[in-house]
Amino acid sequence: MSGFVDRLLGRETPSADQAKERLKLVLVHDRTDLSPGFLDQLKDDLIQTISQHIEIDPSSVRIEMAQEGRQQRLIADIPIKSIQKRRIN
Amino acid sequence: MTGKVVTITSGKGGVGKTTATANIGAALAARGQKVVCIDADIGLRNLDVVLGLENRIVYDLVDIVEGRCRIRQSLIRDKRLNELYLIPSAQTRDKSAVSPSDMVKLCDELRSDFDWIIIDSPAGIERGFRNAIAPADLVLVITNPEISAVRDADRIIGLIESEEKGPALLVINRINQELVRKGDMLTAEDVLELLAIELLGMIPEDNSVLLSTNRGVPVVLDGKSRAGQAIRNIAYRLLGDSIPMENIGEDGGFIGRITRLIRPGGD
Numbered sequence: 001m002s003g004f005v006d007r008l009l010g011r012e013t014p015s016a017d018q019a020k021e022r023l024k025l026v027l028v029h030d031r032t033d034l035s036p037g038f039l040d041q042l043k044d045d046l047i048q049t050i051s052q053h054i055e056i057d058p059s060s061v062r063i064e065m066a067q068e069g070r071q072q073r074l075i076a077d078i079p080i081k082s083i084q085k086r087r088i089n
Numbered sequence: 090m091t092g093k094v095v096t097i098t099s100g101k102g103g104v105g106k107t108t109a110t111a112n113i114g115a116a117l118a119a120r121g122q123k124v125v126c127i128d129a130d131i132g133l134r135n136l137d138v139v140l141g142l143e144n145r146i147v148y149d150l151v152d153i154v155e156g157r158c159r160i161r162q163s164l165i166r167d168k169r170l171n172e173l174y175l176i177p178s179a180q181t182r183d184k185s186a187v188s189p190s191d192m193v194k195l196c197d198e199l200r201s202d203f204d205w206i207i208i209d210s211p212a213g214i215e216r217g218f219r220n221a222i223a224p225a226d227l228v229l230v231i232t233n234p235e236i237s238a239v240r241d242a243d244r245i246i247g248l249i250e251s252e253e254k255g256p257a258l259l260v261i262n263r264i265n266q267e268l269v270r271k272g273d274m275l276t277a278e279d280v281l282e283l284l285a286i287e288l289l290g291m292i293p294e295d296n297s298v299l300l301s302t303n304r305g306v307p308v309v310l311d312g313k314s315r316a317g318q319a320i321r322n323i324a325y326r327l328l329g330d331s332i333p334m335e336n337i338g339e340d341g342g343f344i345g346r347i348t349r350l351i352r353p354g355g356d
Binding site for chain 2: 026
């Protein structure tokens with residue numbers, strides 16, 4: 001919220017907010033030993049595998065790490081193309 | 090007596106482990122508890138100077154482990170607090186002189202004579218850290234609201250869990266309320282959310298810590314020091330006292346709010 005106000009006023013995001021966001025990403029990768037590059041690779045592999053069975057839109061696939069306490073969770077959001085859309089296409 | 094072994098560690102150096110060890114020990118001793126602080130940082134001895142006991146060292150941790158003295162001979166009694174003792178680290182010896190099992194054995198012997206055995210861990214994740222946590226019943230992780238200290242704290246928390254010494258408790262040190270208020274320092278809430286472990290206490294940044302260290306007097310004995318009060322609260326929580334946690338809201342906590350009451354133009 002304060003970041004939004006700052007942007008409206010043309011000011012910079014408070015540095016603590018930047019620190020927190022950077023730390024969030026760093027900690028996920030430190031805890032899991034997975035690099036951002038690995039996640040991209042994993043996403044490509046998932047798209048390829050799933051596409052063999054179901055028609056999906058590769059551009060709408062999202063892979064991210066979520067934190068629950070000190071537990072890390074890999075979340076994949078893979079929207080399936082509906083039959084109607086397929087007919088139009 | 091069945092003493093409890095508490096290890097204070099951090100990953101990163103310079104965040105306040107030694108000051109926390111000396112002062113938690115002093116605060117417990119001031120409450121009549123029998124306390125021994127052990128400096129486990131071999132080669133980089135410092136707990137002695139923070140406690141003002143550097144001129145009284147005869148034997149050290151390595152002398153005990155290598156059988157050159159009895160435990161009792163190595164204990165240095167504090168000048169002010171009759172119930173506070175120090176086992177100093179060796180300054181010149183090889184770091185591998187002490188093993189985790191040596192520390193377990195030493196602490197098991199100390200348990201019968203002391204209520205609290207407080208171990209000051211070296212920075213890092215090497216042998217010295219493993220020595221320090223091996224005998225621990227409870228591990229305190231101390232950090233600063235600063236990006237590299239939090240990252241290293243997270244790493245050390247993971248290692249404590251994997252050594253089955255968790256769950257560790259968190260102490261956030263050197264919170265600068267002015268910077269928090271300006272949005273230029275992580276809040277205690279931010280740090281807690283990132284590290285996701287239980288909070289034992291928060292210590293504000295306070296020049297009185299430096300002054301006390303210069304004089305070799307624990308800051309918890311200074312009734313006027315805010316940091317001293319915060320560390321006394323941490324020690325009392327260890328004793329089971331239910332002391333409400335200082336407000337850790339994003340407006341900079343209770344100190345921040347008081348600052349703004351005193352200086353309303355500061356916003």
